[in-house]
Amino acid sequence: MDMVKLTIDGIAVEAPAGSTVLEAAKLANIYIPTLCYLKDVNQIGACRMCVVDTGARALSAACVMPINEGMVVKTNTPAVREARKVNLGLILSCHDRKCLTCVRNQNCELQAMAENLGVRDIAFEGAMNSYDTDLSSPSIDRDANKCILCGRCVAACHSVQGVGVIGRVNRGFNTIVEPPFNADIGSVACINCGQCIMACPVGALREKDSTKAVFDALGDPEKVVIVQPAPAVRVALGEEFGMPMGTRVTGKLAAALRRMGFNKVFDTNFGADLTIMEEGTELLGRIKNGGVLPMITSCSPGWIKFIEHNYPEFLPNLSSCKSPHEMLGAVIKSYYAKVAGIDPKKIFTVSVMPCVAKKFEAQRPEMNVNGLQDVDAVITTRELARMIKELGIDFVNLPDEGFDDLLGESTGAAAIFGTTGGVMEAALRTVADILEGKDLQKLDYTAVRGIEGVKEASLTLAGKEIKVAVANGTGNARKLMEKVKSGEAEYAFIEVMGCPGGCVTGGGQPIVSSRVRLDMDPRQVRAKAIYTEDEAMTLRKSHQNESLKKLYAEFLGEPNGHLAHELLHTHYTDRSAVKA
């Protein structure tokens, strides 16, 4: 690679040709403030917070300014600092500064910028917009009065996810980020992935709050409130309490949920093992009986809505399996209710998810058995953290506890459901054992691991070649589906997770600031914790889960059997009339 020599703040720096000033400065550990820049997502030089002096007539935006040989950059002259302050002052002048009551209070990049640049008074009292908050979506609320028009959400929606339902509308002061033709976000082909929330530096985009519903249920003596956290929650929740990214807090999570007053603390990981039994059996059945292939995973509700809008012809390819927390919800309200002798109508099930699309999924009419929704409320990892804080629970110093018996046991296969490739690998561990008819030593299918957008692997099981593919992020999934559509590739099994990196970086996870994202990739750091979680398990194949065996023996019967179909499987809706 060609290297370019330049000087930044008097420090000699060597950076690869084609780098930007911002990237070169990073190599020299010089921090340049940014707002609209988000690594790998948005690089448009719009907010002018990153201006630097390159000796040119005007200051340049470091995030888009390419370096060249012998360049002399000054990132901290009085003129540079003044320009940044003026630019920030202009942004602040029309920002709805109700920080105290903002969901992003103390976790806001604009607030941090004002602090870092030493803003002590608002330089300009400008006009303010006054838009109604868009509350139409079951997953995402939009508050345009807080929007600073950085464009990070638009880039995440268009360039990363390939969904493209929001964009800049109008110009100048009247610019607003919204769906076309004044449509509500709830009525367009939004897939509820929440990657816009993850990209938002402020509180303009946020999850639909469900903490009140959960607090209300917890305070209702008539209700039996049962909680389950998803695999990805336990490798990220600690970040909300100042713990380093990638800290595993499984034991503290169970302890915190118990202290919050949940009557039972079950585990979505049990639901994940259950999913493998159902989905693995379904796959083997489709292969054996000439069913529709490739079979595509159905755990990710963002992905499901994406395919319903954009590829209705592939709906028969989707596994009929409900997602793990929906399966577990249905099992809690049937099997557990029966065992515990509780009227299922009194049970209130809460899922803690790394996902905002799960809020939409839980409300689907399909996720209902005998008039009862499988899951009554979905809170994100962030909402759980807020509840723990509100209750004054000292999370960091909690002891490690386990999940409750009956529906709390899980295997390593379930743990990896939280990252891209994990559902595939978990399925392969079980499917391989069934096809080979023995307990295989092979556990790790590393070809399907990692954050590459589309991964492919070919395996030989019981003398038969099986081709599989894994995609993460719907933008990548679209590329994969186009390949399948054109007949360019033939697979037996495809895993898709709607968010880039999978659930570990889902739209409900702790938000990682653009500054931290310069140094660390949460997709990788959290995934590493997921695989450590897997390795730490005694049992690492779903079909070895003892509680699961008991569930089938005592209640469900066979995987894909009659009762399993009634409780654990679903169908999909063609939404292609609504297009992005």
Place this chain on the structure above:
Amino acid sequence: MSIDRNGKGKAKFDQLQAFIEEMRLEPGALMPVMQKAQEIFGYLPEEVQRFVAEGLGVTLSEVYGVATFYSQFVLEEQGEHVIGVCMGTACYVKGSQAILDRLAGELKVEVGKTTPDGKFTLNATRCLGCCGLAPVMMIGDEVFGRLTPDDIPGIVAKFR
């Protein structure tokens, strides 16, 4: 009037389709295609914007963003004659506001709107680029300069 790509408007959509085919592989095709669409339909209703988006493989959101960014694009059906009164500095100083007010009174229409009979749309525009003739207005492609408010009734009568 609703615009239906399979019904009455089919010929227009076919014409636009032909232009899209021509432009599809060109980088930056969106703007010229939108200009063509406006030329064909007179404005850019949702159905036309959707057609452009599908034809070029971009999202409706992108098309709508461009349509609302540039004042040249209009989203509502325009009158048979579109009047643009220049509000640029020179025209403004020379009294173009009075011209605009007189037009609004004469046509009984608000600025930015179309008369109920669909004859006239009245717009205030930015500089039309012929400051020497200030104050200036355009009706369709025709330029009228050195106007006084009293010129208005006579000019409008020619287009009624």
